[in-house]
Amino acid sequence: MTRAFIAGIENQQKNFPYLMKELAQLVAANNLEVVADFSQKLTKPVAATYLGKGKIQEIAEAVDHYQAEYLILNDELSPTQIRNLEKETSLKVLDRTELILEIFSNRARTKEAQLQVEIARLKYQLPRLRGSITARLDQQSASSTSANRGAGETKLELNRRTIQHRIDFLRRELKSIEKEYDIKSKSRRASAIPRVALVGYTNAGKSTTMNGLISLLAGDKKQLVLEKDMLFATLDTSVRRLTYPDNKTFLLSDTVGFVSKLPHNLVEAFKSTLAEVREADLLIQVIDVSDENSKEMVATTEQTLEEIGAADKPMIYAYNKADQAGITFPSVEGLQLTYSAREHSSIEQLAAMIKQFLFKDYRTFTYLIPYTQGSYLERLNVQANVLSTDYTEDGSKVTAEVSPRQADYYARFLVKG
Numbered sequence: 001m002t003r004a005f006i007a008g009i010e011n012q013q014k015n016f017p018y019l020m021k022e023l024a025q026l027v028a029a030n031n032l033e034v035v036a037d038f039s040q041k042l043t044k045p046v047a048a049t050y051l052g053k054g055k056i057q058e059i060a061e062a063v064d065h066y067q068a069e070y071l072i073l074n075d076e077l078s079p080t081q082i083r084n085l086e087k088e089t090s091l092k093v094l095d096r097t098e099l100i101l102e103i104f105s106n107r108a109r110t111k112e113a114q115l116q117v118e119i120a121r122l123k124y125q126l127p128r129l130r131g132s133i134t135a136r137l138d139q140q141s142a143s144s145t146s147a148n149r150g151a152g153e154t155k156l157e158l159n160r161r162t163i164q165h166r167i168d169f170l171r172r173e174l175k176s177i178e179k180e181y182d183i184k185s186k187s188r189r190a191s192a193i194p195r196v197a198l199v200g201y202t203n204a205g206k207s208t209t210m211n212g213l214i215s216l217l218a219g220d221k222k223q224l225v226l227e228k229d230m231l232f233a234t235l236d237t238s239v240r241r242l243t244y245p246d247n248k249t250f251l252l253s254d255t256v257g258f259v260s261k262l263p264h265n266l267v268e269a270f271k272s273t274l275a276e277v278r279e280a281d282l283l284i285q286v287i288d289v290s291d292e293n294s295k296e297m298v299a300t301t302e303q304t305l306e307e308i309g310a311a312d313k314p315m316i317y318a319y320n321k322a323d324q325a326g327i328t329f330p331s332v333e334g335l336q337l338t339y340s341a342r343e344h345s346s347i348e349q350l351a352a353m354i355k356q357f358l359f360k361d362y363r364t365f366t367y368l369i370p371y372t373q374g375s376y377l378e379r380l381n382v383q384a385n386v387l388s389t390d391y392t393e394d395g396s397k398v399t400a401e402v403s404p405r406q407a408d409y410y411a412r413f414l415v416k417g
């Protein structure tokens, strides 16, 4: 396996060891082996080289001994910093942002995820052109003639324009996909089915929890999603319709996990994927309670939720992997659940909590639906807990337990008194 060093600057951040550990995991997720880590106490990075002289020398001297090929830094660096570090250490240098982009790029399976990642990547490259693509092109032209000096500048402009055009093109592609998505999401809104989104740090067990709930409430194994011991196994949002035995229905979504310092471009690019989270009525934050850094992971998740505009949603805190942590489970305290996503009674408990939360405002009403509006009756039968139906002269008289949103939707059929 290709060997890599990681390095970071420790300033006032008290969670520095956690950030470095996370960086090491991100490196491993890129199939590189971390052979040594370096850290330096500095109030801020050195403008030209990120790390200080002494530290760079220490790294350069360790290269042979460790047979390292890469140096990966804990922050986003300027192109100059990257170039200088490469020169002085003779290692290939990547920053944290590139590393995350690389993982996302390798994991993206659907068209939407691929477009989103490519946009984020190009936006990262745009201000860095000189250091990467142009340098290569300049090398090519240098071997041809010396007459077209200065042509480098034009090429740079050209490359910038090409990349900008590509970004615009990809954005349009993405928009057309999002339009389809938007139509779906509008029809979901119109159907007034409550929506629940699983959120949390990557690898916490969101997809496993989703699958547990699918197995319990959907009964169709074909609907299961991918769960895997790997960072960012899930990049796309999956939505499933789940129904309790009394017909109460909700939509559950599973989506991309979070990590500290998630590149802004990436969050921006994934905004549409994260729409399910923004529009949810209830969030379930899945937390790996067996991880010693679970507190930091909660903070990271909440920070990201804020960034995407979903900070003040009601939330169930779902402390997962209790089996691994040696904690008794399942146990409930208010909106907090300690559980294991792999265990049946835990999932039943979570399903009960979701039900209690979502359907607490449900009321029973009687509606009179004219026979000419049969589609409403059909929909009500599918969506609501229909308690009785009477076929009268004026239409179907239905008594059903409905949500506040459904109550609004069906209000025109309400039987007064």
Ligand SMILES: Nc1nc2c(ncn2[C@@H]2O[C@H](COP(=O)(O)OP(=O)(O)OP(=O)(O)O)[C@@H](O)[C@H]2O)c(=O)[nH]1
Pocket (backbone or CB within 6 Å): 201, 202, 203, 204, 205, 206, 207, 208, 209, 226, 227, 228, 229, 230, 231, 232, 233, 234, 235, 255, 256, 257, 258, 286, 320, 321, 322, 323, 324, 339, 340, 341, 342, 343
């Ligand atoms: N021991 C134990 N392992 C679990 C539990 N829940 C999930 N896992 C494991 O944790 C790993 C990650 O689970 P996923 O459900 O894929 O995690 P995720 O949050 O969807 O991760 P990403 O999609 O990568 O963000 C898998 O190997 C699961 O089998 C649990 O309750 N106990």
Ligand SMILES: [Mg+2]
Pocket (backbone or CB within 6 Å): 206, 207, 208, 226, 227, 233, 234, 254, 255
């Ligand atoms: Mg997942």
